[in-house]
Amino acid sequence: FRFLRWTWRLTYISAIAGVAYAGYGVWEMRNPGDQPPPDPSKKTLVVLGTGWGAVSLLKKLDTENYNVVVVSPRNYFLFTPLLPSCTVGTIEHRSIMEPIRNFLRHKKASVQYYEAEATKIDYEKRVVYINDDSEIKGDVSATEVPFDMLVIGVGAENATFGIPGVRENSLFLKEVGDAQRIRNRIMDCCETATFKDQSTDEVKRLLHMVVVGGGPTGVEFAGELQDFFNSDLKKWLPEIKDNFHVTLVEALPNVLPMFSKQLIDYTEKTFKEETITIRTKTMVKNVTNKYIEAESAGPDGKKVIEKIPYGLLVWATGNALRPIVKDFINQIPAQKDSRRGLAVNEYLVVKGCENVWAVGDCAVANYAPTAQVASQEGTWLARMFNQMAKTQEIESELKLLSEKQEKAPNKEARDAVFDEIKGLQKRLRRVKQIGPFEYTHNGSLAYIGSEKAVADISWWSGNIASGGTLTYFFWKSAYINMCFSTRNRVLVCIDWAKSKVFGRDVSRV
Ligand code: FAD
Numbered sequence: 001f002r003f004l005r006w007t008w009r010l011t012y013i014s015a016i017a018g019v020a021y022a023g024y025g026v027w028e029m030r031n032p033g034d035q036p037p038p039d040p041s042k043k044t045l046v047v048l049g050t051g052w053g054a055v056s057l058l059k060k061l062d063t064e065n066y067n068v069v070v071v072s073p074r075n076y077f078l079f080t081p082l083l084p085s086c087t088v089g090t091i092e093h094r095s096i097m098e099p100i101r102n103f104l105r106h107k108k109a110s111v112q113y114y115e116a117e118a119t120k121i122d123y124e125k126r127v128v129y130i131n132d133d134s135e136i137k138g139d140v141s142a143t144e145v146p147f148d149m150l151v152i153g154v155g156a157e158n159a160t161f162g163i164p165g166v167r168e169n170s171l172f173l174k175e176v177g178d179a180q181r182i183r184n185r186i187m188d189c190c191e192t193a194t195f196k197d198q199s200t201d202e203v204k205r206l207l208h209m210v211v212v213g214g215g216p217t218g219v220e221f222a223g224e225l226q227d228f229f230n231s232d233l234k235k236w237l238p239e240i241k242d243n244f245h246v247t248l249v250e251a252l253p254n255v256l257p258m259f260s261k262q263l264i265d266y267t268e269k270t271f272k273e274e275t276i277t278i279r280t281k282t283m284v285k286n287v288t289n290k291y292i293e294a295e296s297a298g299p300d301g302k303k304v305i306e307k308i309p310y311g312l313l314v315w316a317t318g319n320a321l322r323p324i325v326k327d328f329i330n331q332i333p334a335q336k337d338s339r340r341g342l343a344v345n346e347y348l349v350v351k352g353c354e355n356v357w358a359v360g361d362c363a364v365a366n367y368a369p370t371a372q373v374a375s376q377e378g379t380w381l382a383r384m385f386n387q388m389a390k391t392q393e394i395e396s397e398l399k400l401l402s403e404k405q406e407k408a409p410n411k412e413a414r415d416a417v418f419d420e421i422k423g424l425q426k427r428l429r430r431v432k433q434i435g436p437f438e439y440t441h442n443g444s445l446a447y448i449g450s451e452k453a454v455a456d457i458s459w460w461s462g463n464i465a466s467g468g469t470l471t472y473f474f475w476k477s478a479y480i481n482m483c484f485s486t487r488n489r490v491l492v493c494i495d496w497a498k499s500k501v502f503g504r505d506v507s508r509v
């Protein structure tokens with residue numbers, strides 16, 4: 001009986017201690033300590049962007065070593081892997097955004113952030129020109145930021161390959177605003193299709209949801225959209241259920257080219273079961289406001305152009321260079337052959353430059369443009385910058401010690417300083433040992449709808465390919481784990497539960 005009483009007391013005390021600890025954690029998170037201001041006597045490190053590459057760098061960077069300035073038109077980090085879920089309201093967009101100011105105020109030394117677009121990098125003058133392109137402008141809305149060191153992490157923009165009508169008529173899926181526009185357009189198409197006296201052909205057109213690009217963005221979006229229809233739309237608007245249709249158009253012979261054959265087949269089979277049409281070997285050549293013109297092989301093998309009417313058109317055909325990157329490439333002779341992004345060496349230094357690095361989708365380092373690559377590059381660069389600062393610190397200490405040794409009054413004092421120098425030289429050698437950047441591929445994951453996902457996971461020296469509902473739970477746990485903050489994790493879990501219990505919100509705002 002006494003044992004039970006003690007067990008009860010111990011449990012009670014541990015629970016109180018646990019709650020107090022969690023409470024302190026929350027208080028500390030809300031009230032971080034004061035930060036020393038940026039130190040202009042230190043080297044100015046300018047970081048362009050607040051995406052995967054730049055934020056992974058800032059996360060691990062010891063900001064006490066540099067005078068850090070961040071420039072980006074987006075004052076938050078966006079967890080892109082869950083963006084397709086925001087297009088249909090499975091997840092609310094704010095759940096996958098993390099304000100950059102909240103993150104920066106937890107750094108050791110303060111970091112200057114400017115909400116602006118970098119419009120030009122002048123490598124000769126070592127300055128970046130920045131522009132406030134927001135709605136509210138002050139007296140100054142364009143200025144320049146000098147740098148000693150520059151990290152370019154501006155990502156990429158949507159590729160259209162110059163196909164006429166794409167920019168004017170389709171929606172992209174890269175930013176939060178894109179997801180909101182898609183969510184509204186889906187509902188607009190559905191409500192307009194149910195407008196009184198609408199003709200059957202027009203109803204069919206309005207309810208035809210076309211996705212161009214069978215890469216992971218297009219596949220994940222098509223899967224989410226069909227889920228939205230199956231679980232919510234057809235119950236809330238039963239009159240659309242016979243005409244709502246999703247089509248995925250891809251120029252290559254199959255979708256998801258980066259996945260193994262087995263998972264490609266699995267995805268195509270799942271889409272067929274879900275009544276999503278996949279049109280492979282079909283290349284879109286022209287886009288108007290009501291139909292796309294696509295080229296494919298006819299029954300006799302000859303190329304035919306077909307008009308495919310649509311209500312919603314989502315364009316997901318990959319990445320193109322941002323204007324600032326194009327302009328920078330033109331300034332550097334060593335970059336003259338760069339087509340897909342800034343060519344970097346194995347230390348992520350932009351070829352032909354000194355003290356300029358590039359990370360993520362704007363850099364070409366022989367890896368796919370993914371969040372995984374961008375975040376590993378950012379983290380590696382932070383480690384290198386931290387080491388560089390340590391190296392400089394040790395080198396100046398060594399310089400002082402050599403002066404001290406020269407001025408030493410006798411041999412005994414000289415020997416004592418000599419020992420100190422030896423110790424520091426050993427430390428310096430250790431610190432300087434930083435190898436080139438090496439990417440570790442952990443695998444590829446994609447959600448394909450109907451609570452199924454596909455995964456190609458690197459395991460020891462081999463590869464595991466899996467698809468299905470179990471993989472979907474793995475996908476969910478992996479992404480919850482990868483979310484930027486605890487706040488994001490909690491919000492995403494609440495959204496998942498909310499859409500399961502109450503259904504997705506179909507209001508158009
Ligand atoms: P981004 O994350 O795009 O960040 C670029 C930053 O630069 C932004 O903050 C932007 O505002 C800023 N910027 C832009 N122009 C300027 C300028 N002129 N001056 C200053 N700043 C500027 N990858 C995966 O590995 N797994 C996934 O599951 C996955 N899912 C994805 C889903 C979707 C819908 C999309 C679109 C992409 C997905 N990706 C995924 C790819 C991944 O998001 C990108 O590879 C990654 O975002 C690249 O990181 P980045 O830092 O180079 O660029």
Ligand code: NAI
Pocket residue numbers: 081161163212213214215216217218220249250251252257258282283284285316317318319368369370444445446447
């Ligand atoms: P992508 O480049 O992977 O795929 C674009 C597809 O569009 C290609 O298959 C291409 O053949 C097709 N295409 C191009 N022009 C066309 C046309 N005119 N008509 C028809 N089809 C056309 O682009 P995506 O999906 O936007 O991905 C960009 C990057 O982000 C990739 O590196 C990808 O791996 C990564 N990503 C990863 C995800 C994941 O791991 N789950 C999710 C989303 C993106």
